Amino acid sequence: MPRIVGIDLGTTNSLVAYMDGEEPRVIAGQHEQAKVPSIVGMTDNGLIVGEAAKEHLVRDPSRTIYSVKRFMGKSLEDVTDELKYFPYTLQEKNGVIRIVIGEKTYSPPQVSAMILKELKVRAEAHLKESITKAVITVPAYFNDSQRQATKDAGMIAGLEVLRIINEPTAAALAYGLQKKTQGCIAVYDFGGGTFDISILQLKDGIFEVLSTSGNTHLGGDDIDRQITDIFIKEIAEQYSIDSHDHADLVQAIRLEAERLKVKLSDDVKATAVVELPNQQGTYQREWTRDELESLANELIDQTLEPCRLALKDAGLRAEQIDEVVLVGGSTRMPLVRQRVQELFGQEPHCELNPDEVVALGAAVQADILSGNKIDMLLLDVTPLSLGIETMGGVMSALIRRNTTIPTSAKEMFTTYVDGQTSVDIHILQGERELVRDNRSLARFQLKVPPLPAAVPRVEVTFLIDANGMLNVTAKDIRTGEAQSVQVKPSHGLTDDEVEGMVRESFQFAAEDIKMRQVIEARTEADAILMATEKALFRGKDLISQDEVKGIHKILDELKSVKEVDDHRQIRSKITEVEQVTHHLAEKLMDATLKEALENKKLSEVT
Amino acid sequence: MAHDHGTHTSFRELPMARSMCWHCQSEVTGEYKCGQCVKVQPLSKDLDYFTCMRLPRLLNIQPEKLQSTFYELSRTFHPDFYSNKDDQEQIISLGNSALLNTAYRTLKDPVQRAEYLIRLEAGAVKQIRSNPPADLFDEILELQEDLDEYRSLSQEKNIERIEELRKKLNVSREALEQRQVQMELSLTSKFDEWDTIQIASPESDDARGKKDAVLKEMQEILSDKTYVRNIVNDLIETAD
Secondary structure: OOOEEEEEEOOOEEEEEEEEOOEEEEOOOOOOOOOEEOEEEEEOOEEEEOHHHHHHHHHOHHHEEEOHHHHOOOOHHHHHHHHHHOOOEEEEEOOEEEEEEOOEEEOHHHHHHHHHHHHHHHHHHHHOOOOOEEEEEEOOOOOHHHHHHHHHHHHHOOOEEEEEEEHHHHHHHHHHHHHOOOEEEEEEEEOOOOEEEEEEEEEOOEEEEEEEEEEOOOOHHHHHHHHHHHHHHHHHHHHOOOHHHOHHHHHHHHHHHHHHHHHHHHOOEEEEEEEOOOOOOEEEEEEEHHHHHHHHHHHHHHHHHHHHHHHHHHOOOHHHOOEEEEEOHHHHOHHHHHHHHHHHOOOOEOOOOOOOHHHHHHHHHHHHHOOOOOOOEEEOEEOOOEEEEEHHHEEEEEEOOOEEOOEEEEEEEOOOOOOOOEEEEEEEEOOOOEHHHOEEEEEEEEEOOOOOOOOOOEEEEEEEOOOOOEEEEEEEOOOOEEEOOOOEEOOOOOHHHHHHHHHHHHHHOHHHHHHHHHHHHHHHHHHHHHHHHHHHHHHHHHOOHHHHHHHHHHHHHHHHHOOOOOHHHHHHHHHHHHHHOHHHHHHHHHHHHHHHHHHHHHHHHO | OOOOOOOOOOOOOOOEOOOEOOOOOOEOOOOOEOOOOOOEOOEOOOOOHHHHOOOOOOOOOOHHHHHHHHHHHHHHHOHHHHOOOOHHHHHHHHHHHHHHHHHHHHHHOHHHHHHHHHHHHHOOOOOOOOOOOHHHHHHHHHHHHHHHHHHHHOOOOOHHHHHHHHHHHHHHHHHHHHHHHHHHHHHHHHHHHHHHHHHHOOOOHHHHHHHHHHHHHHHHHHHHHHHHHHHHHHHHHHHO
């Protein structure tokens, strides 16, 4: 089974982790930094992702995409309120947002795929093997469209997504593995763009999620925006500069707002500094933690209601929770910790790095799926009720929220008119009464044979799999025949579109493939070097001095060739090594055989 | 049929959909995996939830026992453990897991458990009733009038009347909540009645008659319970 990595595809930062024996580990990049900023920049020289793109953000804001996770599985209408915060134009095509950069447009899964590829390359360089399979985390409160968009992103990046796993439950896996905890735990996950709360019961290696709730549009980003708005207002008042005329200034302000917020988690005072364009001076302003907290208070309040709801759905009172675990960068804020402590009546745990714990948990789940880890099992739930539209624009729920997945529901459909040949079915997700207040997931037409009204009977099965994603199948009860169902997602890419994007990404990927071949050749070279050195140590007396010298020489050559970014050169040198060491290998084989025979004799004697 | 209304306390194995392995056609003798080719077998679609959870058809159950069976079977069927297997095995594990989860969810909750038993035994689905419980008829009629008046007054300036109504509605609510507690208790006693008959002589004609009577009474209580719960929720939403 090839290795499966765990990926936390975050709003602000993304990470990749793997299992190193029994321990999950995040993979750091060049500067010992495991976090890759979830930012993609389109430069004249090509794509840049991560830390480099973050710098690019201020230089070239209209061609740098950040917080793309907020757009995953969304339509333009869903995000109108926040459009003013983004320096690029958005369009919509078939219910899916497209980000306009210059002449080109990109769907959110395509942009996410660029971040995933960066993580993939990083993992390949570190693990010295090609990576094609991954577990990717999503906020627990993500709906079906958002999950599908994430899966599409994986596919475009050349990754088979074996499992979509919820972020708080991933964190619980990592936490449970480390702490060997038993009992009820609450995972409070407040990240850059999303908030989740999950309540789990841990017992004998089973991680049973009892309930989950959240808000997929509430995170540290929102606090940054409030600070940004104040900066912009004050700059306008003091310097008569409309920051919105300067996209680069807005981004500089946004980054400074974020920096200020982070600093005020450690210090009670901090100064924000923003250079103004055209030598118009420097905007400076001292902030106190109190001031920040009075801004953030309302947002933090908004996280408490989902917590109460999750407790209620789990049938538990706050005092029945044994441990509270904090996840996500925003939980570094002292006020968040204080409010969580008040709600649950106990000090929350934050021993594990809140930025890394989700990726670590994804690696643990990857280990379970690869069959290595059989003592742990995660039983997750679906976060939202699933239903269909019925008469009068009302949603009829088929699967309730917080139902353990996988789960299925069957519904029988018939016709109202003689000779009717199809039934329209509209699938929804949400907790509200009316169709229009819920999320439209997909529509499909059920084909029925032309018969008198109410005679046809078609049974449709709605199955939510272990990814929390919907599968629909249909069966004609009269004939017993299965029917194929073509579900059209309301806010998702079609299979053809995804395929097209995969092809397109391959064009860009020529470079990646070349690099992967180099990595693979290098790994093989390392293995050969190690094996030959070991063989030389054992067998140097079996061959002539000249031969030993010759082998040393060719090994040195391989060592220098393997640093060159050309897999063909490395491979041809490997072949040479194999030829030169052939005689040594034979001698060693003879010696081993002889030894084995002697041992046998020895054992026969004794 | 010896095990029709089984009071067996333990089942070692669950009924499978077919008596032959779908893969190698060898005989399947009740294990979850084929003895020959070790492929997972689909659970029978007709499997009832009590049998699935290896429980006798009783209404008082031990939650710990239910949970430990659920965990054990999850370890057998969960799709996470089939991710290296072929497509067919993955589909079977998905189906088995979905059935298992539904069985656990249904039996875990006392009301769902009782409703399921009624459906299983009597074949009748719970009636959704639009009439209030007989003995509460007059009370609820008056309460509905008060609620209507309260709703119509909410926007006006009649503060005294609003306050008066609110107090009155709250008193009614408390009475109904008291009633809910009573209903819980009578449901519990019906659970005991059912279990006693079921354990003593599950198969006799006499027992069948008694059991049907208990099921009918339970169904009444469940319908009343739903009706009262909806009114209480209404009251909480409107006048709290």
